[in-house]
Amino acid sequence: MSTATDTANEDLQHDHHDDHHAHHAPSGITRWLFTTNHKDIGTLYLWFAFIMFLIGGAMAMVIRAELFQPGLQIVDPNFFNQMTTVHGLIMVFGAVMPAFTGLANWLVPMMIGAPDMALPRMNNWSFWILPFAFLILIGSLFLPGGGPNFGWTFYAPLSTTYSNDSTALFVFSVHIMGISSIMGAINVIVTIFNMRAPGMTWMKMPLFVWTWLITAFLLIAVMPVLAGAVTMVLTDKFFGTSFFDAAGGGDPVLFQHIFWFFGHPEVYIMILPAFGIISHIIPTFSRKKLFGYASMVYATASIALLSFIVWAHHMFTTGMPVGAELFFMFATMLISVPTGVKVFNWVATMWRGSMTFEVPMLFALAFIILFTIGGFSGLMLAITPVDFQYHDTYFVVAHFHYVLVTGAIFSIMAAVYYWLPKWTGKMFDVTLAKWHFWCSLISVNLLFFPMHFVGLAGMPRRIPDYSLQFADFNKWISIGGFAFGLSQLIFLAVLIKASRKQGEPVDDRVWEGAEGLEWEIPSPAPYHTFDTPPVVK
Amino acid sequence: MVIKLVTIVVGMFGFGFALVPLYDVFCEITGINGKTDNTAAVYESVIVDDSRTVTVEFLTRTHTGMPWKFEAQTQRIEVHPGELNTVEFYVRNPASRPIIGQAIPSVSPGTAALYLNKTECFCFNHQPLQAGEEALMPMQFYVDPQLPEDISFFTVQYTLFDVTANATETEKIAMTQR
Numbered sequence: 166m167s168t169a170t171d172t173a174n175e176d177l178q179h180d181h182h183d184d185h186h187a188h189h190a191p192s193g194i195t196r197w198l199f200t201t202n203h204k205d206i207g208t209l210y211l212w213f214a215f216i217m218f219l220i221g222g223a224m225a226m227v228i229r230a231e232l233f234q235p236g237l238q239i240v241d242p243n244f245f246n247q248m249t250t251v252h253g254l255i256m257v258f259g260a261v262m263p264a265f266t267g268l269a270n271w272l273v274p275m276m277i278g279a280p281d282m283a284l285p286r287m288n289n290w291s292f293w294i295l296p297f298a299f300l301i302l303i304g305s306l307f308l309p310g311g312g313p314n315f316g317w318t319f320y321a322p323l324s325t326t327y328s329n330d331s332t333a334l335f336v337f338s339v340h341i342m343g344i345s346s347i348m349g350a351i352n353v354i355v356t357i358f359n360m361r362a363p364g365m366t367w368m369k370m371p372l373f374v375w376t377w378l379i380t381a382f383l384l385i386a387v388m389p390v391l392a393g394a395v396t397m398v399l400t401d402k403f404f405g406t407s408f409f410d411a412a413g414g415g416d417p418v419l420f421q422h423i424f425w426f427f428g429h430p431e432v433y434i435m436i437l438p439a440f441g442i443i444s445h446i447i448p449t450f451s452r453k454k455l456f457g458y459a460s461m462v463y464a465t466a467s468i469a470l471l472s473f474i475v476w477a478h479h480m481f482t483t484g485m486p487v488g489a490e491l492f493f494m495f496a497t498m499l500i501s502v503p504t505g506v507k508v509f510n511w512v513a514t515m516w517r518g519s520m521t522f523e524v525p526m527l528f529a530l531a532f533i534i535l536f537t538i539g540g541f542s543g544l545m546l547a548i549t550p551v552d553f554q555y556h557d558t559y560f561v562v563a564h565f566h567y568v569l570v571t572g573a574i575f576s577i578m579a580a581v582y583y584w585l586p587k588w589t590g591k592m593f594d595v596t597l598a599k600w601h602f603w604c605s606l607i608s609v610n611l612l613f614f615p616m617h618f619v620g621l622a623g624m625p626r627r628i629p630d631y632s633l634q635f636a637d638f639n640k641w642i643s644i645g646g647f648a649f650g651l652s653q654l655i656f657l658a659v660l661i662k663a664s665r666k667q668g669e670p671v672d673d674r675v676w677e678g679a680e681g682l683e684w685e686i687p688s689p690a691p692y693h694t695f696d697t698p699p700v701v702k
Numbered sequence: 703m704v705i706k707l708v709t710i711v712v713g714m715f716g717f718g719f720a721l722v723p724l725y726d727v728f729c730e731i732t733g734i735n736g737k738t739d740n741t742a743a744v745y746e747s748v749i750v751d752d753s754r755t756v757t758v759e760f761l762t763r764t765h766t767g768m769p770w771k772f773e774a775q776t777q778r779i780e781v782h783p784g785e786l787n788t789v790e791f792y793v794r795n796p797a798s799r800p801i802i803g804q805a806i807p808s809v810s811p812g813t814a815a816l817y818l819n820k821t822e823c824f825c826f827n828h829q830p831l832q833a834g835e836e837a838l839m840p841m842q843f844y845v846d847p848q849l850p851e852d853i854s855f856f857t858v859q860y861t862l863f864d865v866t867a868n869a870t871e872t873e874k875i876a877m878t879q880r
Contacts, residue, residue: 284704351707358703389711393718405868408722411806412765412863414740419725423718486732486812 198293201285202692203270204588209292210267211581215660217259217299218574222650224252229646231629232639245629246314247306253317257435258342259299261569264577265438266291266349269377272584273353275683275690276371278362278699283355291348298341305331305338316627318428321409321420325401336399343388350384353377362682364701368459371681375462376441379469383430383437386473391427394420418483425476433472435569437465439536439576440507443529445681446583447511450526451518452678457510464503471500481552490549497547501540508537523676524598528579531606532572539567542617557627560620566613578605578656586675590689591668597659604652611645738807738858742826743819743844750784751847754854758845760789761859768864769797770831775838783847791824791839791860795831802873803829804865807858814856817846828865828873 191199200206227248231239240248270288274281282288305312313335315323324332357378361370370378397420400406407413409420440461448455455461477485477493485493511533520526542564546552555561578601586592615638620626624635631639662668674684682701686694729737758781760774776789795801805825809815820826824839831837 347711351704351711354707355703385707385711386714389713389715390718390721393715393721397719397722407868411861412804412865413868416725416737419722422725423721426718426721484812 199289201281201289203274203282203285203288204690204692206282206288206292207267207270207272208588210263210270213292213295214260214264214267214577215657217255217263219653219657220303221252221255221260222653224248224255225646226650228252229643232631233643234640235631235633235636237630240629242629243311243314246316246627247312249627250313250316250319251302251306254302254313254339255299256569257317257431258339258346259295261435261573261577262342262346263295265377265380265435265573266346268373268438268442268577268580268584269349269353271588272683273356273374273377274360275686275694276374276681277357277360277365278682278695278701279356279360280693280695280698282352283360284352287348288352291345291352294341295345298338298345301334301341302338305334308334318424319395319398320424321398321401321417324398325409328402332402333399336395339395340392343392346384347388350381350388353381354385357381362695362698362701368462369701371441372444372455372458372461372465373438373441376437376444376465379465380434380437383434383469383472387427387430387434390423391431394423394427397423418480421480421483422477425479426473428479429476430469430472432565432568433468435573436536437469439532439573440465442576442580442583443511443532444507446525446529446579447514447533448680449583449676449678450523450529451515451520453514453518454680455510456513456516457506460506461510464506467503468500471496471503475500478547478552481549482556494547494549498544501544504540508533508540521677523582524593524595524602525579525583525676527599527602528575528582531602532575532579535567535571535575535610539564539572542567555620557625558620559616559624559626562626563613563616563620566616570613571609575605581660583676584683585663586671587683587688587690589663589666589668590670590687591663591666592671593659593663593668597655597662601652601655601659604655605649608645608648608652612642612649613645615642615645738809738815738818738820740826742823743821745786745819745821745844748784748786748844749847750782752782754851755780755782756845756849756853757855759855759857760791761857762791763859763861765861765863768801768803768862770795770801770803770862772860772862774860781845783845783849786821786842786844788822788840788842791841792836793829793831793839793862794836795833798833800830800832800866801864802866802869803831804863805829805860806863807860810857810859811853814849814853817849817853818856818858819844819846825860828869830873830876 197205197209200209227240228245231237231245270282273279302312308331310329310331312331313319313324313328315328319335324335357370357374397406397408401408401410401415407415409415409417411417444455444461475493475497477489478497481490481493522530542560546555546561546564582593582598619631619635619638619642622635624631671688673686673688675688676684682695682699683690685699730739757778759778760776762772762774764770764772771792771794773792774789775792779787779789781787793803807823807825809818820841820843822840822842824841829837829839
């Protein structure tokens, strides 16, 4: 991007820096359509993810409204199934993953001292195909017969023999989402390998960069397997193949093996960048260096490697031999060792630090406690004999919402509050943000904690009705759900105010204890940064 | 670098499909899936072990949408390992159109599948029946004397699928000419 004659250093950079180049940036809508700037694309990803978060959240509201009391009252069961399916797909592929990609776009070049991502045009593509994927997916809900209704895991034969024709649209939208994340992952890897500033050795890289590098390798390893799985579903349904059809020599259990070979690394794709974010925020507000940097890097890598050999713990009830069940049980429990290393490192970082509790720190602390609760319920589910009891109940729903909502999504919110002043140059509305935090914290626990109890008592997931004895808990769960949904409108208000550049101007470092290259450039971050690479000592 | 990464992506896409045969091979070697060998075994110079008896139970079911009546004539049989036995299955097509059926076996416990040797089975081929036609389908088998001592009872379940839509052209022509 930078030219040989461009000698501007960081101090000279300002909003109109791009005027120094031979071309002018396009204005209006074309600025966003044709942009190759990592900051613009990061912003696009983050807004897209937030819109998807609200749409997927609205679907969760439909689910909770139906489950507010026993019996069928608001939607018919087929539509309920479509809501659970599309809610899951949107939250995984439309909210959490694009939000992390958006953060990577904004932060990775700034953290490693690179002027932009390595492949800016591909970067533009990888974002702009994404809205079409979700237009196709959401559009399929309005077709006769409705959209996908077989759960986000699309188990065969539900997605083959018993699905409707909109399955083809589901398959194509998953293909596009997959291509988008693979392109994003390739971009991250190439950028980190080739564009680090002089002196930034591997073991000096910020942890967000490390965790994203490992995540990107997971993405290029497993997203193609998902693409293969949906392609097999497509050909089984429409072209007479029998990958998953016993009548033609196939096997429906094979589907689950292929899906979870993708699916388990996928859950680490959604949490490793969160570990990176928390490893930035905790040291900043404890005013101490991160405890155990190297062990954090090795723990992340071991979690990634272990994630490939635990997939069948999702399938304990399919009739596996005891030897295999034991293997997958112990391999799964082994993952808690590197995860525990991380949690204890964060706690040790805070130990005797001069801690303050700004909004990003509040979210980070909530993350550590609530994610650990989700980790413990995961350990319970890993124990084969008790999994036979918990399988497909609300206990599973409670588990993965604790790790994904109070884990991944809380970390994304923490990241947005942490870096937002750097992006806009203005401090966000702290009062509103604190309201957002406390409302979210209380409502999210009211929403997901009782799910443990109804799950242990035997309430199955993905069913629009339930027995009378679950009625009280479900009423409270639904109230928590509505409150959590409404709390996110406070977040929307904070973001709108921030995007209008309202608020107190901030200095370059923003937070007293913040360390890293991104805090050494001006606030707001200029359109082009590090045209001349900084030297890392 | 980009080319290398794209190669990994293409390779992993291929690996997803490679899992299909890998899965079959893995299940065949370990026998953990209850799938039996789909080719005829040869019965020669097998020593009959009169000292133990094994109970074999036959279950039948038809898959959703398959109208045939499908029953095992022998529901339970006691055999000596190595001994050759024949059991028959009754099928009738009550529908008003010809249908081609395919039976898929599943053995429980799965490890017994490795020791069930079938010298002749209706499940090896597609089975056509005209409208209203009925038939007795034979299955000849012996239990390998190597069957582990702790297995004295196993179940063979046949599920009958309607594969008329997947039949080859020659099968369809053969059926209309009969």
